[in-house]
Each structure stands twice: as C-alpha cells, then as structure tokens.
Amino acid sequence: MAEAGQRRGDRTLGSRQLAALLPAPAVARPAYRRLAREISALILDGRVALHVRLPAERELATALDTGRATVTAAYDLLRERGFARSRQGAGTWTDLPEGRRPHGVARLLGAADAAIDLARAAPGMPGAPIADALARLTPDLVEHAERTPGYHPYGLPKLRAAVAERFTRRGLATVPEQILLTSGAQHAFTLVVSLLCRPGDRVVVENPSYPNALDALRRARLRTVPVPVTDSGWDIGITESALVQSAPQLAYAIPDFHNPTGCLMPEEERVRLLRAAGRAGAWLVVDETLADLALDVPAPPPLASLAPPGGAAQVITLGSMSKTHWAGLRIGWLRAPARLVTELAGQRVATDMGGSVLDQLLALALLEGAGELLPARLDRLREQRAALAAALAEHLPRWTWRQPPGGLSLWADLGEPVAPALAERALDYGVRIEAGTCFATDPGIFEARLRIPYTLPPDTLREAVRRLAAALADGPVPSAATRRRHWIA
Missing domain, CATH: 3.40.640.10 (Type I PLP-dependent aspartate aminotransferase-like (Major domain))
Known part of the structure; x- marks a missing residue:
C-alpha cells in the first residue's frame, strides 16, 4: 500500500537520486550483493522512503556505470530479503521485511540481548x-x-x-x-x-x-x-x-x-x-x-x-x-x-x-x-563523566576525545574507521552502542567515531568500557574499506 497523501509523481525515485545516495564504490563496478545491501541500508535509515518505486534497471545501471545484470540481480536479492516487491507492469517498489525495524525505531527500543545500552543518551530519573x-x-x-x-x-x-x-x-x-x-x-x-x-x-x-x-x-x-x-x-x-x-x-x-x-x-x-x-x-x-x-x-x-x-x-x-x-x-x-x-x-x-x-x-x-532536582542531576553526570573518561584512559588508551563542558556524551575518536564493525561486534559482548555514521548527514562519514553517553552509573560505565576493550582485542576489526571489498567479493 502506498504512503498516504503521496501523489504518484512523488513516489518514484530517480536513478540519479539513488546513485547520489549510494557510497562511492570501492571498485568501478559494484557487485550486486553490495548494491542490494546498500539500498536496504538506505531504506532502514529512512534515506529512501518506503513504498516508492525504484529506478528502472537499465536507468540505474547507466547512472552507476555498471551492467544491467548487476542491477537485476540486486533487485532480485532485495525482493528475496523483503526490501522490495514488484507489481506486474508497475516496476519494483521499496518495502520493509517482516520483523525488521527502521533504524530510528531500533535506536529507541534497544536490543533485547544487550545488557548495557550506550545507544541512548537519555538519563533515568529517581x-x-x-x-x-x-x-x-x-x-x-x-x-x-x-x-x-x-x-x-x-x-x-x-x-x-x-x-x-x-x-x-x-x-x-x-x-x-x-x-x-x-x-x-x-x-x-x-x-x-x-x-x-x-x-x-x-x-x-x-x-x-x-x-x-x-x-x-x-x-x-x-x-x-x-x-x-x-x-x-x-x-x-x-x-x-x-x-x-x-x-x-x-x-x-x-x-x-x-x-x-x-x-x-x-x-x-x-x-x-x-x-x-x-x-x-x-x-x-x-x-x-x-x-x-x-x-x-x-x-x-x-x-x-x-x-x-x-x-x-x-x-x-x-x-x-x-x-x-x-x-x-x-x-x-x-x-x-x-x-x-x-x-x-x-x-x-x-x-x-x-x-x-x-x-x-x-x-x-x-x-x-x-531548582532542587537539577543540581543533583548535574553532580551525578559529572561523576559519571569522570568514571567513563578514567575507564577509557585505562582500557582504551589509544582512543582520544575532548571533555565536553556539558551535555551527556563523549565523541570518541578510535583512530581508524572501524566503529561500525566494532559496534556490531560489541553486541556479542553485551554492549549496544552507535557508530559515528549514525550521526552523519551522508553515508561513509565518521566511521572512526563512537558516541559514548555517560548517563549510566559509574560501575556500569566501567564495565561497558571493559567489554568494548575485550571486543576490540578479539581479533582485527575490519575497516569500512575492507568490509566494502568483502561485500564485492
């Protein structure tokens, strides 16, 4: 069912529009699996709306300077995974697979298997x-x-x-x-x-x-x-x-x-x-x-x-x-x-x-x-910020950040573009955290950054940092460029 209130002319995504949203390819001709993955990521991010018609295969192939077979295979994979559906004579339309949530919804709900949630910078209240x-x-x-x-x-x-x-x-x-x-x-x-x-x-x-x-x-x-x-x-x-x-x-x-x-x-x-x-x-x-x-x-x-x-x-x-x-x-x-x-x-x-x-x-x-509540909250935040900074200095000394004069989080620089992969791996260690790419206006930016809120108790923050350090030490974390080459392979 099309989005309410949209005119038919508004529900078609142009080939140049879609090409502009996709990250620059690691090689001249993107493989179909990588193309399907990137389009599905755009749908989950909301950069490509639901229930809009995707470009015709030949037009998108021209815009991406690739073969039509690559686009055809990518569209087939999108349909197989539930990110697209086709109408006879009407083209291919974006969709949301059963059980998948847009990233904005997922950020708020959290992960059921994550014991420590660092994805939301929102303090609780007594x-x-x-x-x-x-x-x-x-x-x-x-x-x-x-x-x-x-x-x-x-x-x-x-x-x-x-x-x-x-x-x-x-x-x-x-x-x-x-x-x-x-x-x-x-x-x-x-x-x-x-x-x-x-x-x-x-x-x-x-x-x-x-x-x-x-x-x-x-x-x-x-x-x-x-x-x-x-x-x-x-x-x-x-x-x-x-x-x-x-x-x-x-x-x-x-x-x-x-x-x-x-x-x-x-x-x-x-x-x-x-x-x-x-x-x-x-x-x-x-x-x-x-x-x-x-x-x-x-x-x-x-x-x-x-x-x-x-x-x-x-x-x-x-x-x-x-x-x-x-x-x-x-x-x-x-x-x-x-x-x-x-x-x-x-x-x-x-x-x-x-x-x-x-x-x-x-x-x-x-x-x-x-006037009575806020001073106590600020004192807690100062204590939690100090605990987080000390834990990072002890367990992840190569990471850098500037202590903010206020707010709820540190903007940590990991020194290499591994934040998205580390965030994925951290889930296995019981920590949910957002990579810097979540805060970017365009794909492929801030891959070396993590936002780390200090809204949890000091002991919880120290444990979260220990788990992040363990996740980072558990073998090489692939950089964004390495992951792209892997998708193409």
Whole structure:
C-alpha cells in the first residue's frame, strides 16, 4: 500500500537520486550483493522512503556505470530479503521485511540481548520526585477532568506560562502566546518542518547532528546542506557561506553542548549565525534540549536573546524535559512568534489534538521543583563523566576525545574507521552502542567515531568500557574499506 497523501509523481525515485545516495564504490563496478545491501541500508535509515518505486534497471545501471545484470540481480536479492516487491507492469517498489525495524525505531527500543545500552543518551530519573509530584497534582487533575474537555492544542495554559517564564528568567522575554507545548522536542521539530518546508527545499544542518532530526528531514524529502562541527567546534565562516549561497528554507543548529560532539558555541559565533540566517531569509531552528546540562560552565542564555530588537522573528527555539528530567514524560515545547505558534497549533491538530493533561500537570510540578532536582542531576553526570573518561584512559588508551563542558556524551575518536564493525561486534559482548555514521548527514562519514553517553552509573560505565576493550582485542576489526571489498567479493 502506498504512503498516504503521496501523489504518484512523488513516489518514484530517480536513478540519479539513488546513485547520489549510494557510497562511492570501492571498485568501478559494484557487485550486486553490495548494491542490494546498500539500498536496504538506505531504506532502514529512512534515506529512501518506503513504498516508492525504484529506478528502472537499465536507468540505474547507466547512472552507476555498471551492467544491467548487476542491477537485476540486486533487485532480485532485495525482493528475496523483503526490501522490495514488484507489481506486474508497475516496476519494483521499496518495502520493509517482516520483523525488521527502521533504524530510528531500533535506536529507541534497544536490543533485547544487550545488557548495557550506550545507544541512548537519555538519563533515568529517581522515582521519588515523580511520586511526590503525582501526589500533589491529583486535585488539579480532578478539576481539569470536571471542567474541561481535555483538548489543549496549544498546551495547558499554566504550563505554557511556566515555560514562558523560564525563557524570561534566562534572558529572553517571552509571553505564553509564544509557546507551543508538544510531545517532545522531536515532535516540535517535525511540526516546524511540515509547516515551513516542501519537498526539495534546502536545510542547513550541522555534520554530525542529532540522528532523529536528520531522519525527519530525509522523510520530508528535503535537501540537506551540511556544515562541519569538529572537536574544536564550528567553522562559522563555512556556516555563513552555506546559509548565503544555498538559500535554505531553514537551518537547524544545536549550539548548546552539541549532540554528539558536546561543543558549546561561543557568543560571537552565535551572533554571526543569527545575522547570516537573517541575511539568507531562513528560519533558524535552535535545539536547546541540552542547554541546562552545563557541567563546567554557566548555563548559556537562549541564542535568540542575542538577536537585536525585533531581529528574533525568524528564530524558533526547541526545548524538552527528556534530558533534564525523563524522556518518558514526552513533554517538549517550542518558542516562536505568536502568529507562527497559532499556525503550528493548526498543523498539530491534524495528527494530534493535544498532549496528555496528566503528563503536562506532572511536568508543571517537576518544573516548579527544578531548582532542587537539577543540581543533583548535574553532580551525578559529572561523576559519571569522570568514571567513563578514567575507564577509557585505562582500557582504551589509544582512543582520544575532548571533555565536553556539558551535555551527556563523549565523541570518541578510535583512530581508524572501524566503529561500525566494532559496534556490531560489541553486541556479542553485551554492549549496544552507535557508530559515528549514525550521526552523519551522508553515508561513509565518521566511521572512526563512537558516541559514548555517560548517563549510566559509574560501575556500569566501567564495565561497558571493559567489554568494548575485550571486543576490540578479539581479533582485527575490519575497516569500512575492507568490509566494502568483502561485500564485492
């Protein structure tokens, strides 16, 4: 069954489009097994949508400079493995095999056989604060149940006011009409993308970046314009050039303890980013989900607060309680001009008429006690970060990283492009972890990197590092290039 709402013309993948998504071949003519594997990986990543028609065999063969027999055999293998199906006279269409999950879903669910999960950078939360907050909010919940229908497309007024006051306290004057409450920051981001962008629009993104945001852009069929973020931070000159030259519809940035590098954007670069986005006429979407997790520096003020008077109209700021409290709350928000908030609320109603009243009341109670909860959480993160760094230095001394001033993870450099293979092998040792390729805008990048969260207890982190070291010591780990040659063979 075709994806709902797609026009027939939108459901065909061109041969040049597919060829551009495939990694550069290790030899001139890719073998059919490698081609099938790479196309299936694109489907699982969301880079190629489900239920779209693949290019005709002859056209793809021409685009890849290979024989038609190679493409025919690759398509046969895709059908055999459940990644494609054919319709008589209608071509070959992408599909998802029974029992397989897209990578975005798999990242959230985890692996049943992995005793230690380092794939998700989301801390847990002690039960006592939630239990206390639930006990206090019962009268409010009863009142809402008796006096309101329960639909709040903008979010509960009291929680909107609390989030607005939080922005004001941090240096960005905000009124409740500028706040839309959502089911997490990712929900807010997808609402923004679906309202402001159309297929084919350009979006400037950092490389590496948050995988779920990249997935959202791919599924919206947008063209990403990557700008690098290294261990040293942003090259703001490249970012300015990308904004001016690509004429993007929007830009997405994580300036506060960037995920995954942990970098903190300096104030002067924030000002230049604001100016460049303004000159380009692009919406600037600022992801602040990690802004409160400042471990070695003061928590940064909102980036939009640095805009000149009246100059923040094109800035949308995302926030969430997932990293500071608990991801299970599914409470996020965005701050934007009031008119845009109204338009986004209308967009939201088409798929989600409003968030859970109970969750929002609980979030309100927790935000009111954030002054007591957050300092203890930051102390735990500092302890866990120190334990992880010490364990890496002891067991994997050749790996390098820069200690981030905040956030939830280290961006480790393994020194050779073996991270994808090591991540696969680590599952056999009871550790689930994501290779750096998961955070890349394009295939074949960051194969020497691992993101290692320090969100677990110190003893668990030390054990995880010992297991990673054992996995690495268990014979040579093939590099990405070696694995590609093996696929061809």
